[in-house]
Amino acid sequence: MKNIHDYLGLYFRLLRKQAGLSLENISYGLSVSTSLLSDIENQRRKMKPELFDRFLDVYKINFDTNDQLWFQSKELLNHVITSFIALNTFEMVAVTQSFERDKNAYKASYGYFHWLLFECFLSCKKSGY
Incomplete structure (x- = not known):
């Protein structure tokens, strides 16, 4: 079973691209090879938490590297999807409001992927898919 640290390479890529930094810039700044960082981003090697x-x-x-935000956002995402499947509109609205209220915390934490999936889910739902 994967844990949060198995996804550090993906977080790294997203954060690097958001910051507008190249692999070359980062490898120089961190004193590691570009090929190592490329392997990490592409899930061929694991990124050590210390390097992240x-x-x-x-x-x-x-x-925020607090693992709790990962679990909390995962639970909210599961809850909203379950509510949607059960056609429980009241519950889905409540969970959506909770996700929206805390979205800035999730966007800057390990909960980032769950937030992206949540946004995608809502976008698809609004589009009628």
Whole structure:
């Protein structure tokens, strides 16, 4: 079973691209090879949490590494999808409001992927899919 640290390479890629940084810039700044970072981004190698933390620190990226936000956002995403399947509109609205209220915390944390999936789900729902 995968844990949150198995996804650090994906977080790294998203954060790097959002910051407008190239692999070359990052590899130089972190004193690691470009090929290592490419392998990490493409899930061929795992990123050690220490390297991820150093990346956040060196590039002053605000990202909450609290694992609890991962589990909390995952639970909310599961809850909204279950409510949708059960056609429980009241419950789905309540969960959606909770997700929206805390979206800034999720966007800057391990809950980021769940937030993206949640946004995609709502977009599809609004489009009638």
